[in-house]
Amino acid sequence: MASPAVVVLGGGLSGVAAAYTLARAGLTDITVVERGPSLGGLAGSFERDGHFYPLGYHHILHRDQTLLFFLDLIGALPAVRWRRVRMLFHLGGRAYDLGSLRGFLSFPMSLRDKAGFVRLMLKAFTKRDWTDWQDRSAADLVDTYAGAGARAALFERLTRLKFELPCDEVSGAWLGARLHFREGSAPLGYIPGANWTKVLCDGVARLLAEQGVKVRLNAAVSRLVTGGGRVHSAELSTGERLGGDLFISSIPTEVYLRLLAGDRTPEIERIRYSALISVVCATRQPVDDRAYWINLASLDRTAGGIFLLSSLNPSIGRPGDSCVNFVTHLRGRDRPLFHASDEELLGRYRDDFRAVFGFDLEPFWTHVARVPLYSPVFGRRFRNPPLRSASWENLYFAGNYRTFPSIVSTGTALGSGLETGGAVLARLGTRTELPAKVAAFRLATMPRA
Ligand SMILES: Cc1cc2nc3c(=O)[nH]c(=O)nc-3n(C[C@H](O)[C@H](O)[C@H](O)COP(=O)(O)OP(=O)(O)OC[C@H]3O[C@@H](n4cnc5c(N)ncnc54)[C@H](O)[C@@H]3O)c2cc1C
Incomplete structure (x- = not known):
């Protein structure tokens, strides 16, 4: 049987990983359509005087398993160096380092609340899966383990910095998962002499080229042509139509919903x-x-x-x-x-x-x-959309809007692409070994800077 034609909308890391999963399993007709001038989306870079910089801070998290797997796959992992950094909280004209005993003790919070804060952190460090906190708020989570005083002193500030929302309106599952990743206290990774996201994006672009995936850059999808419960083609802003048997949307859901007459997948409409x-x-x-x-x-x-x-x-x-x-x-x-x-x-x-x-x-x-x-916005009622659209039977979703309650990272985007690629392959009666390889992957060493 001829390989089905698969069109991947969006060339961010989730779209790239979905395309790679399919190509590696033997599919031969895959096209990634990306609006920007290069692959990578939010993990993209800009250049000044011959040096590359991320659009905004990007660090490698030692618990971001899929990212580490891909860095290894492209041969970049040996170059990664790990540095313990300081995270400060600037409050009332003073900077506090909660990672140091002195900074922690001087932070304006009662001793009782500090003990509660430590309790919450210990809980978060050891608990990997936070899905049981779905539907409960960050306020509930912090009050349960740390107390309302710690919430007022610290966490109300943090959820406002992240979403401009009070703890009561933010998901407890999201906060728990975020704390589990220990961004503030574990060593963070980078690649000396480079912007690591550029190394990653170049590396995954190379993987796609090696697998024969077609990549259309500077090509914005302006409409999806549908009929009979299926998507038939992606129309580009130039008017060109790319026909396909299967479609994977890895573009933000709010953009996706503007491209077609309607998608009644409830979780997608709510994001x-x-x-x-x-x-x-x-x-x-x-x-x-x-x-x-x-x-x-x-x-x-x-x-x-x-x-x-x-x-x-x-x-x-x-x-x-x-x-x-x-x-x-x-x-x-x-x-x-x-x-x-x-x-x-x-x-x-x-x-x-x-x-x-x-x-x-x-x-x-x-x-x-x-x-x-x-x-x-990971509000209290956030739910991941299903892998496949409820309206269009040949359209699948990938992206960081599907990885709740985990953090939103390069690795979780890659992981979402793998998962969606796996679902498409399952429909075709094929399998991918990639998720098992990611699960088995272990970071052997963390060389210090
Ligand atoms: C400032 C900042 C800091 C971050 N810090 C970190 C960090 O420290 N560590 C970490 O691991 N991660 C970090 N991240 C998160 C990480 O970069 C993203 O979560 C991840 O890259 C998202 O990938 P994605 O594929 O889900 O989405 P996107 O990257 O948004 O991909 C969607 C793609 O679709 C394309 N697109 C949109 N509309 C169309 C259209 N109509 N037609 C064709 N293409 C279209 C877009 O151009 C984009 O390339 C950070 C992100 C930012 C912005």
């Missing part, structure tokens, strides 16, 4: 996306690089976080440069700040910088990224 602003800039000024990640927890600043990219990876740009990343998470792209001019944003972020570091930032280049559809 709303947060937006993100990320400004990366470089300066020759010496910046105190003892911290990598500074949460602006007073909630009175424009940025929610400042990341010193060169503190994790000192060789990310030119020698001697410091690379600073300001990030603001917004409840949605309709928030006024999302539409502020670059000048206004930069002015406000420089104010934030002065409030934290005590001197004026003088960048010699600046890159502004506005991401209108960054991550689903």
Whole structure:
């Protein structure tokens, strides 16, 4: 039987992983359609003076199993170095390092609440699967293990920084899974002399080329042509139509819903996306690089976080440069700040910088990224959509809107692509060995920077 024609909408990491899974299992007619100029989506890069930078901070998490597997597959894992970084909480004009005894003890929270905080962290470190906390709120989770005082002092601030929402409206399952990944306390990975997301995206693009997958770049899907309960073709903005037997949508669900007459998959219709602003800039000024990640927890600043990219990876740009990343998470792209001019944003972020570091930032280049559809808002009632559309029997879904309650990462996007690829293969009566290989994968060493 001839290989079915599969069209993958979107060339982010989930779409790429889905295409790779199918090709590796022997399918020969696979096309990835990507709107941007390269594969990678949110894990994409930009270039300045011959150096590549991520659109916003990206670090490798040691528990991100599928990411580690893919880094190994493309031959990049031996180059990864691990560094224990400091995460600070900037509150009331002071910076607290909760990872140090002194910082923890001086943080404005009662001793009883601090004991509760430790209890919550211990619970999160050991509990891998948080699905039993579906339908319960982050407020419920924090109050159960840490107490309302710890919630008021810390977690209410963190959910506002992430979603502009109180703990009561954010999923407890999401928060538990997020804490499990230990972003603030475990060593983080990077690749010296490179931007690791560029290495990853180039590597997976190479995997697709080796497997004979067709990749259409700068090709935006503007409509899906449907009939008889099936999708027949993807129409590009140029008017060209790509016919297919099977379709995988890895584009944000809000975009997908605009492409066709209607999809009645309830979980898909309910998803709303947060937006993100990320400004990366470089300066020759010496910046105190003892911290990598500074949460602006007073909630009175424009940025929610400042990341010193060169503190994790000192060789990310030119020698001697410091690379600073300001990030603001917004409840949605309709928030006024999302539409502020670059000048206004930069002015406000420089104010934030002065409030934290005590001197004026003088960048010699600046890159502004506005991401209108960054991550689903993981509210209390969030549910993963099914693998296949309830309306169109040959359309499958992949992407980080399917990986709840796990964190939203490069690895979970890749993992979602593998899962969807596996479902398509099962329909065709074939199997993939990739999920078993990922599950069996072990990180042998974590060489320090
Ligand atoms: C600032 C920032 C920091 C992050 N930090 C980390 C980190 O530290 N560690 C980590 O592991 N992960 C991190 N992530 C998360 C990670 O990058 C993403 O979760 C992951 O890349 C998402 O992949 P995806 O395939 O699900 O979605 P996307 O990357 O959004 O892929 C969707 C693709 O669809 C394309 N598309 C959209 N519409 C159309 C259309 N009409 N036609 C054709 N194509 C279309 C898009 O261009 C895009 O390429 C971060 C992300 C950001 C933005």
